[in-house]
Amino acid sequence: MKVSKLLDKVRKQKPIVHHLTNWVTIYDCANIVKSFGASPVMAHAPEEVADMAKIASALVLNIGTLTTDFIEAMKLAAMSANSKGIPVILDVCGAGATPFRDIKCFELLDQVRINIIKGNASEIAKIAGENVQTKGVDAGKVEKNLVSVARHLAQARKATVVITGKEDIVADQSKTFIVRNGDEMMTHVVGTGCMAASVIGTFTAVHSDLAEAAAAGLACYEIAAEQAAGKANGPADFKVKMFDAVFNLNGKTADLKQRIIKK
Amino acid sequence: MKVSKLLDKVRKQKPIVHHLTNWVTIYDCANIVKSFGASPVMAHAPEEVADMAKIASALVLNIGTLTTDFIEAMKLAAMSANSKGIPVILDVCGAGATPFRDIKCFELLDQVRINIIKGNASEIAKIAGENVQTKGVDAGKVEKNLVSVARHLAQARKATVVITGKEDIVADQSKTFIVRNGDEMMTHVVGTGCMAASVIGTFTAVHSDLAEAAAAGLACYEIAAEQAAGKANGPADFKVKMFDAVFNLNGKTADLKQRIIKK
Amino acid sequence: MKVSKLLDKVRKQKPIVHHLTNWVTIYDCANIVKSFGASPVMAHAPEEVADMAKIASALVLNIGTLTTDFIEAMKLAAMSANSKGIPVILDVCGAGATPFRDIKCFELLDQVRINIIKGNASEIAKIAGENVQTKGVDAGKVEKNLVSVARHLAQARKATVVITGKEDIVADQSKTFIVRNGDEMMTHVVGTGCMAASVIGTFTAVHSDLAEAAAAGLACYEIAAEQAAGKANGPADFKVKMFDAVFNLNGKTADLKQRIIKK
Numbered sequence: 001m002k003v004s005k006l007l008d009k010v011r012k013q014k015p016i017v018h019h020l021t022n023w024v025t026i027y028d029c030a031n032i033v034k035s036f037g038a039s040p041v042m043a044h045a046p047e048e049v050a051d052m053a054k055i056a057s058a059l060v061l062n063i064g065t066l067t068t069d070f071i072e073a074m075k076l077a078a079m080s081a082n083s084k085g086i087p088v089i090l091d092v093c094g095a096g097a098t099p100f101r102d103i104k105c106f107e108l109l110d111q112v113r114i115n116i117i118k119g120n121a122s123e124i125a126k127i128a129g130e131n132v133q134t135k136g137v138d139a140g141k142v143e144k145n146l147v148s149v150a151r152h153l154a155q156a157r158k159a160t161v162v163i164t165g166k167e168d169i170v171a172d173q174s175k176t177f178i179v180r181n182g183d184e185m186m187t188h189v190v191g192t193g194c195m196a197a198s199v200i201g202t203f204t205a206v207h208s209d210l211a212e213a214a215a216a217g218l219a220c221y222e223i224a225a226e227q228a229a230g231k232a233n234g235p236a237d238f239k240v241k242m243f244d245a246v247f248n249l250n251g252k253t254a255d256l257k258q259r260i261i262k263k
Numbered sequence: 264m265k266v267s268k269l270l271d272k273v274r275k276q277k278p279i280v281h282h283l284t285n286w287v288t289i290y291d292c293a294n295i296v297k298s299f300g301a302s303p304v305m306a307h308a309p310e311e312v313a314d315m316a317k318i319a320s321a322l323v324l325n326i327g328t329l330t331t332d333f334i335e336a337m338k339l340a341a342m343s344a345n346s347k348g349i350p351v352i353l354d355v356c357g358a359g360a361t362p363f364r365d366i367k368c369f370e371l372l373d374q375v376r377i378n379i380i381k382g383n384a385s386e387i388a389k390i391a392g393e394n395v396q397t398k399g400v401d402a403g404k405v406e407k408n409l410v411s412v413a414r415h416l417a418q419a420r421k422a423t424v425v426i427t428g429k430e431d432i433v434a435d436q437s438k439t440f441i442v443r444n445g446d447e448m449m450t451h452v453v454g455t456g457c458m459a460a461s462v463i464g465t466f467t468a469v470h471s472d473l474a475e476a477a478a479a480g481l482a483c484y485e486i487a488a489e490q491a492a493g494k495a496n497g498p499a500d501f502k503v504k505m506f507d508a509v510f511n512l513n514g515k516t517a518d519l520k521q522r523i524i525k526k
Numbered sequence: 527m528k529v530s531k532l533l534d535k536v537r538k539q540k541p542i543v544h545h546l547t548n549w550v551t552i553y554d555c556a557n558i559v560k561s562f563g564a565s566p567v568m569a570h571a572p573e574e575v576a577d578m579a580k581i582a583s584a585l586v587l588n589i590g591t592l593t594t595d596f597i598e599a600m601k602l603a604a605m606s607a608n609s610k611g612i613p614v615i616l617d618v619c620g621a622g623a624t625p626f627r628d629i630k631c632f633e634l635l636d637q638v639r640i641n642i643i644k645g646n647a648s649e650i651a652k653i654a655g656e657n658v659q660t661k662g663v664d665a666g667k668v669e670k671n672l673v674s675v676a677r678h679l680a681q682a683r684k685a686t687v688v689i690t691g692k693e694d695i696v697a698d699q700s701k702t703f704i705v706r707n708g709d710e711m712m713t714h715v716v717g718t719g720c721m722a723a724s725v726i727g728t729f730t731a732v733h734s735d736l737a738e739a740a741a742a743g744l745a746c747y748e749i750a751a752e753q754a755a756g757k758a759n760g761p762a763d764f765k766v767k768m769f770d771a772v773f774n775l776n777g778k779t780a781d782l783k784q785r786i787i788k789k
Contacts, residue, residue: 024552024568026287031453035498040453041360042287045330048363055360067571097567097581100574188773190557190566234770235561244497247451289550294716298761303716304623305550308593311626318623507760510714 003216003258004251006207011037015057015205017198018081020044020074022064022093025191029060029198032221035246038202046073050080057205058086060197061114063104064093071104078112087204088112091197092119096126109157115210117153118162118197121146128153147176147263160210162218164196170215177215180259181222183229185238196221219258224249226257266479266521267514269470274300278320278468280461281344283307283337285327285356288454292323292461295484298509301465309336313343320468321349323460324377326367327356334367341375350467351375354460355382359389372420378473380416381425381460384409391416410439410526423473425481427459433478440478443522444485446492448501459484482521487512489520529742529784530777532733537563541583541731543724544607546570546600548590548619551717555586555724558747561772564728572599576606583731584612586723587640589630590619597630604638613730614638617723618645622652635683641736643679644688644723647672654679673702673789686736688744690722696741703741706785707748709755711764722747745784750775752783 016039021029026042033040043052046069053059059081061074081088092105105127108114117127128149150161150171163169168179186192196218203217204210224245225238232238279302284292289305296303306315309332316322322344324337344351355368368390371377380390391412413424413434426432431442449455459481466480467473487508488501495501542565547555552568559566569578572595579585585607587600607614618631631653634640643653654675676687676697689695694705712718722744729743730736750771751764758764 022568023286023549024556027290027453027553030287031499034451034453041357042285042328043357043361044328045363047331048361051361051363065568065570068573094567094569098569098574098577100571100577188560190553190560233767234773236557236766236769236773240499240503240766241496243499247497247499286549290553290716293550294762297714297716304620305548305591306620306624307591308626310594311624314624314626503762503766504759506762510760510762 001212001216001258001260002255003219004255006203006213006216007220007249007251007254009206010202013206014039015202016041016055017058017060017201017205018043018052018056018077019060019198020049020070020077021060021062021194024064025194028191028195031243032195032246033198033202035243036199036202038205044070044073046076049073049077053077053080054084056086058201059088060091060201061088061108062091062093062194062197063101064194066101066104071107074108075112078108082113087115087210089116089118089197089201089204090114091194092117092123092127093194095119095123102126114157114159116160116162116200116204116214117157118164118200120193121163121165124153124161124163125149147171151176160214162200162214164193168218170211172211175211176263177211178261178263179215179218179222180261181219181226181257183225185229185232185235186225188235189239215260219260220249220254221246223254223257264475264479264521264523265518266482267518269466269476269479270483270512270514270517272469273465276469277302278465279304279318280321280323280464280468281306281315281319281340282323282461283312283333283340284323284325284457287327288457291454291458294506295458295509296461296465298506299462299465301468307333307336309339312336312340316340316343317347319349321464322351323354323464324351324371325354325356325457325460326364327457329364329367334370337371338375341371345376350378350473352379352381352460352464352467353377354457355380355386355390356457358382358386365389377420377422379423379425379463379467379477380420381427381463383456384426384428387416387424387426388412410434414439423477425463425477427456431481433474435474438474439526440474441524441526442478442481442485443524444482444489444520446488448492448495448498449488451498452502478523482523483512483517484509486517486520527738527742527784527786528781529745530781532729532739532742533746533775533777533780535732536728539732540565541728542567542581543584543586543727543731544569544578544582544603545586545724546575546596546603547586547588547720550590551720554717554721557769558721558772559724559728561769562725562728564731570596570599572602575599575603579603579606580610582612584727585614586617586727587614587634588617588619588720588723589627590720592627592630597633600634601638604634608639613641613736615642615644615723615727615730616640617720618643618649618653619720621645621649628652640683640685642686642688642726642730642740643683644690644726646719647689647691650679650687650689651675673697677702686740688726688740690719694744696737698737701737702789703737704787704789705741705744705748706787707745707752707783709751711755711758711761712751714761715765741786745786746775746780747772749780749783
């Protein structure tokens with residue numbers, strides 16, 4: 001896949017990516033979008049979310065620090081995004097950790113159109129109806145074949161499904177990509193998972209094949225992570241270098257380094 | 264202008280700067296105040312904002328992630344600040360992006376005394392009644408002469424007006440400063456605009472001529488940005504170096520490097 | 527004290543540390559826990575805090591940006607933590623700055639079991655009933671002998687008391703530790719105090735003697751700070767290096783460098 005084509009489109013179109021996300025990693029989510037050259041906006045008041053979604057090209061929802069009111073605002077934003085036809089990405093952050101999280105995820109999935117469901121292995125397994133226990137917001141162990149879990153969920157929810165991990169799985173109703181980029185150092189920094197959802201939002205904002213866009217975005221992000229990890233003294237230094245590697249990412253390098261496999 | 268005199272006052276007096284700000288850049292807003300040697304405090308509960316404003320020397324309001332309740336808390340804080348006679352800075356972050364934002368900005372401007380109105384070109388143009396469309400929270404294009412917009416708004420609202428951008432404009436009812444410091448790298452980092460409001464709050468906390476204080480604060484902040492940009496590998500590295508350049512900023516260097524023009 | 531034994535336990539057990547904390551430093555609180563190898567989780571919805579506390583090994587409460595509703599959620603989380611028997615750490619951030627803060631601190635202390643009360647000198651003095659004025663969220667001056675304040679409060683509240691500062695004091699009902707690690711650079715970065723509470727939470731999650739755990743955690747954290755300060759160009763660079771020093775901290779080095787004195 002020529003990921004550079006999508007990277008160029010992001011940098012030229014500078015799409016607005018609207019977020020209703022968690023309060024822990026909200027800065028990093030905004031900043032990764034900005035580092036890719038796009039324009040993040042964070043707004044959650046029920047009085048304005050529909051209007052904000054209307055001027056955006058993608059909507060990213062992340063339930064990391066959810067409340068009941070916040071989920072209601074997400075629904076308003078998503079309904080606006082749905083009617084405008086822009087992609088809605090749901091990061092099911094921490095699904096499986098508490099019944100409340102699961103209930104709210106299913107509410108969102110049932111009441112609005114979610115175009116991309118994104119999580120780590122245990123979170124997606126939970127949403128897919130597998131019997132797992134999430135370890136807070138960090139990934140727990142899942143025994144099942146993850147590609148199969150992703151594909152089934154994509155069918156069941158008529159959505160694109162992204163499972164992030166050592167290898168990322170991106171499945172829609174007709175195809176599956178495996179993204180083999182990234183570095184173990186990402187697991188030692190809070191927010192790399194949340195940022196992945198923002199990156200997916202950024203790339204789907206400029207490309208209509210959502211699975212392709214998600215895979216390309218993840219590959220670019222994780223190539224930057226690989227470049228940063230090689231020079232980093234630890235996770236905090238790595239994070240600084242990763243943002244800069246995203247900002248400086250060369251399209252040709254990205255095309256050479258991308259390890260996206262179509263299954 | 265001898266910006267070093269104000270910088271010294273900030274470092275010696277260590278004023279408390281109370282914020283009701285957005286959840287995206289709240290850390291950076293606090294940390295830039297701290298890096299200048301002052302003492303940030305963030306508090307938004309309606310039960311305590313008036314008391315907190317009473318122990319502060321400036322109040323910074325930023326509507327970036329506003330809600331109705333949050334604006335009400337801002338009013339309580341501002342009324343307390345007004346009665347104590349400390350400056351109130353309003354960052355009209357994202358004005359023009361949604362009707363809700365504009366309504367709430369005007370509510371604040373009409374119901375409490377705002378001493379400094381701060382925004383980028385399209386945000387201030389919106390508040391001044393010009394016909395513009397803000398691009399989310401990033402600056403859109405404005406055709407009008409910005410100095411004239413700032414001056415008229417300063418007259419109309421009997422306030423100091425700050426338009427940040429490649430050149431910053433600071434206008435009160437009798438004079439205008441242009442601040443020609445800063446670096447393009449600032450536009451690639453989320454939060455540099457929000458931090459500018461916090462810097463203005465910090466400097467107005469120690470100097471009664473608000474336009475002078477705002478111009479001096481912006482110059483110091485942006486000189487630090489210039490120093491950081493020269494050595495930075497990208498925006499994230501730049502940001503780290505900018506905070507440290509603020510912390511280490513030498514008064515004499517600041518006086519030499521400041522490019523404030525009085526009009 | 528062999529702090530390395532506790533450090534190893536943190537890294538091996540990777541305990542979940544549940545936080546209800548402030549919105550300013552929430553990222554750093556999560557990230558310091560992660561840098562020590564443990565698993566942070568931030569969740570504040572009243573519908574889920576009890577469940578989240580049940581899967582955690584420690585609960586950290588920080589009132590930095592408190593609201594009435596948020597305190598109520600803290601109580602629910604703490605009651606769940608109490609019934610599970612995991613330690614509850616309360617950072618009385620900004621106590622003394624407003625009456626509202628003090629009232630809410632005492633409510634928490636009276637209505638749920640707080641195992642560790644943590645603050646800077648003026649905050650703890652306020653909670654102990656001394657007559658002090660806190661300077662926002664930064665430490666004010668306290669005349670009284672701090673060890674005596676800590677010991678009396680530990681007796682009165684049947685809790686472990688931690689006073690952070692140039693020297694940290696950790697007192698329970700039968701013993702007192704003084705931790706002489708750390709660096710002045712920590713005072714120039716927003717969030718080092720909040721992170722200290724998260725570190726205490728992380729170490730108490732794996733060791734039942736809470737005073738020992740708190741002292742060991744603080745020593746490890748502050749040894750990392752010492753290592754970082756020696757190489758740092760300013761507070762922002764220091765902060766990056768401190769996280770990495772935590773991540774890379776060698777157990778033997780920690781045992782050699784720890785300056786914990788038992789009184």
